[in-house]
Amino acid sequence: MKSYLAAAVQMTSVSDVDKNLAQAEDLIQLAVNRGAELVCLPENFPFLGDESEKIRLATEIAEKSEKFLITIAQRYQILLLGGGFPVPVSNASNGHAGKMYNTALLVGREGEELARYRKMHLFDVNLPDGNTYQESATILAGEEAPPVYYSEQYGNLGLSVCYDVRFPELYRHLSKNGANVLFVPAAFTAFTGKDHWQVLLQARAIENTSYVIAPAQVGMHTPRRQSHGHAMIIDPWGIVLADAGDRTGVAIAEIQPSRIDQIRRQMPSLQHRTVL
Numbered sequence: 001m002k003s004y005l006a007a008a009v010q011m012t013s014v015s016d017v018d019k020n021l022a023q024a025e026d027l028i029q030l031a032v033n034r035g036a037e038l039v040c041l042p043e044n045f046p047f048l049g050d051e052s053e054k055i056r057l058a059t060e061i062a063e064k065s066e067k068f069l070i071t072i073a074q075r076y077q078i079l080l081l082g083g084g085f086p087v088p089v090s091n092a093s094n095g096h097a098g099k100m101y102n103t104a105l106l107v108g109r110e111g112e113e114l115a116r117y118r119k120m121h122l123f124d125v126n127l128p129d130g131n132t133y134q135e136s137a138t139i140l141a142g143e144e145a146p147p148v149y150y151s152e153q154y155g156n157l158g159l160s161v162c163y164d165v166r167f168p169e170l171y172r173h174l175s176k177n178g179a180n181v182l183f184v185p186a187a188f189t190a191f192t193g194k195d196h197w198q199v200l201l202q203a204r205a206i207e208n209t210s211y212v213i214a215p216a217q218v219g220m221h222t223p224r225r226q227s228h229g230h231a232m233i234i235d236p237w238g239i240v241l242a243d244a245g246d247r248t249g250v251a252i253a254e255i256q257p258s259r260i261d262q263i264r265r266q267m268p269s270l271q272h273r274t275v276l
């Protein structure tokens with residue numbers, strides 16, 4: 001593994017797929033110009049809007065998103081994570097007609113698929129601010145544990161999506177399988193984000209002595225849907241290395257193998273796990 005720059009993109013996706021992909025490319029270009037070799041896009045990067053429109057556009061969103069990730073990874077010669085987009089369930093005869101998986105896809109420099117993960121934990125929550133979220137109305141929960149992509153150059157990259165961050169056992173699974181860089185692409189609500197987002201991310205970094213790369217949605221998507229922002233990169237000690245604040249942009253930081261080794265020597269908690 002080498003030292004390299006990683007970027008967590010922060011954007012405001014709306015219900016216009018082409019506009020979102022254009023915004024994503026602008027921000028990827030910004031990150032690449034600053035030297036990033038691994039760039040991560042947030043959950044819902046190609047679409048964030050009305051649920052019925054998402055269902056109507058699902059096939060188009062899925063196709064355009066995959067094509068975009070492949071084309072852009074090749075064009076800029078980067079590793080590119082698409083942090084979450086709907087992919088229609090292929091076998092519609094199994095009782096899940098019209099449902100989708102909230103899918104994260106990691107693509108390599110030649111446009112090759114490196115890893116894929118279907119979000120396991122669905123955000124079915126009524127918030128005290130009056131907003132209700134029923135992700136399971138349109139999304140089917142993934143049934144396979146998240147993968148680790150083992151890279152000689154970039155480290156062992158563990159996948160997850162958004163609400164997963166509240167389930168530490170998922171990250172334990174990743175670190176047990178060797179992950180030392182964890183992706184948490186998100187569209188965190190403004191309401192929960194202000195109190196929970198950074199704390200949860202730092203906890204996942206500290207307890208797994210791993211880097212956390214957390215791209216984010218920010219701002220108003222619809223008149224009722226606002227995201228918290230603060231895309232960030234956190235080191236294995238839990239220190240926030242970069243924070244994109246509350247506007248669109250990129251959080252960029254160096255991922256250093258020597259830092260992972262150092263922290264895992266200083267705080268060998270992964271070696272002290274007991275079976276409960």
Ligand SMILES: O=C(O)CNC(=O)[C@H](CS)NC(=O)CCC(=O)C(=O)O
Nearest residue numbers: 044123133135162163187188189192
């Ligand atoms: O709605 C869509 O179009 C796509 N899905 C999302 O944006 C997902 C599910 S609603 N958002 C989250 O998981 C937020 C979690 C969160 O904010 C928390 O855990 O506090």
